[in-house]
Amino acid sequence: MVVQPASGINVAGMVPETASIGKDHAVTSMLPIAAEYPLWADYAQLTAHLPPPVIRNPAQPLVSIVVPSLNQGRYIGDTLRSILAQEYPNLEVWVIDGGSSDETPAVLRAFAGDARVQVVVGKDAGQADAINRGWARARGSVLAWLNSDDTYLPGAIASQVAALQAHPAAVAVYADALYTDAAGQPLRTIAARPYHPLALLRLLIPIQPTVFIRRAAVGLAGPLDLRMRYALDTAYWVRLAQLGSFQPTSAVVATYRLHAASKTVAQFAGFYREWLQIAEQTFTAMPELSPARREVLADIYAAMANLEARNGSLRAALRYAAYTLTLAGWRPRLAKTPLMLLDRVLGSDLAERAGSWWGRQTRG
Structure with missing residues (x-):
């Protein structure tokens, strides 16, 4: 585990009008995203001297998972264990911690011996910036982010990689998710709805922890919008939808934890403004x-x-x-x-x- 300092960046990012995704983009160049794609250039200074990713089966693509973290020490251990327990050979995990003051640092030290996990500690500009800082460093053909209070279920990564390989025209795949309570006890399953660009605006969105995205799509779409605090996933899915379709799968691949401190539960009023803003901006564009x-x-x-x-x-x-x-x-x-x-x-x-x-x- 390598702890790296963070630095300040302010990026919104736009999708280029002529961008397109093809199946040939699926093979990774092993360069960090920010070193390859112009829209990520403002994050390029973060990509120097990165440790090599762990590749155990060169026949399979590398998957890069970003875990944005801030004071979720109660849950982040479960999150990381759920990633590392996956029976998938090629993983790099970037934990981007905004300077947690709870038990998070102690929890993260327990993963210091796993070369797949890299930790970056330092102040950032919020969740979107933390995800951008991780993806900027990503070398994988497939990218995802997993919030530090959610988990993957067994076989999640392998099944979503296989779905991308089976649907070369899709820019991303998504699946069913299991809502859990604060203690991780199952509540109910949320089905992956059929994809349509208008469904995204209607908030029938892919459940975020189930989404796995092609590297080229992230490269061409650019960084997440730092102005979005609540509906940053909805805003990004809408941008990705300009590059291609999303493919749903029927597997239950992740848990989505509902607890009193989560934005989904505690701060839903903040979503209203961003939902309406995303819709109006999309209809204009x-x-x-x-x-x-x-x-x-x-x-x-x-x-x-x-x-x-x-x-x-x-x-x-x-x-x-x-x-x-x-x-x-x-x-x-x-x-x-x-x-x-x-x-x-x-x-x-x-x-x-x-x-x-x-x-x-x-x-x-």
């Missing part, structure tokens, strides 16, 4: 999608109504439901709103069960 604008925005407001209902905010839930109806009339997503309110009163999980059932019915 891709006017061919504009006929679906009202329905897409209605679906976003319906999701907001559901979240407010789950939080017990009846007035806000009704307001967003009214926005939905005004924009596009009845939307199926609104069926969850009364269930969310009922769950709040009864302590049940009817809405989540209904959502999981609907996801299985619509997965294709």
Whole structure:
């Protein structure tokens, strides 16, 4: 394990209009991303003197996994063990820690003897910047990031690499995920929905820890947008979708931990602004999608109504439901709103069960 200092960078990154992805891009050049692709040039200074990646089977591609980390010492050990326990021969793992003040440093020292794990410690500009700092150093043909409170299930990496190899036209693959509670106990399975660019805007997005991306797609799409704090994965998937399609698979490959400190649970109001911003920017950049604008925005407001209902905010839930109806009339997503309110009163999980059932019915 090599501990490297971090340095300050400010990058948004844009997708080049003429970018394209082909199957020939699947073979890694063994250069860091930032040393090969112009859109990553602002991160190039981070790529000097990198330790060689661990290659145990040259017939298989190298996979680069980034773990952004900040004060998740309670969970990050499970995250790293889930990666290193994969029966996949060629791995490099970049832990980008923003200067954790909890037990994280002690936990990370336990992985010092594994040459697959490299740790970079130093202040960064947030989660998106941490992921960029890791991917900038990546030598793999396949890239992913795994948040420091999530885990991979056995066989995850091998199955997603195989899916990319089986679908050479896809820029990325994604799969089913298992929601767990703070203790890691299973809650419910979230099905991978059929892919369509508009589905991304409707928030039917690939569950982030299941997504594995071709190196060339990341190189051409550029770094994640540092302005995005909450919906950075949605924003990046939309950019990648300009390069090619996403391929869903039916395997359950990762866990997604829900706990009080996670942004998904504790800070969902912050997602609202970014969801609407991403949608409006996309309709401006891709006017061919504009006929679906009202329905897409209605679906976003319906999701907001559901979240407010789950939080017990009846007035806000009704307001967003009214926005939905005004924009596009009845939307199926609104069926969850009364269930969310009922769950709040009864302590049940009817809405989540209904959502999981609907996801299985619509997965294709």
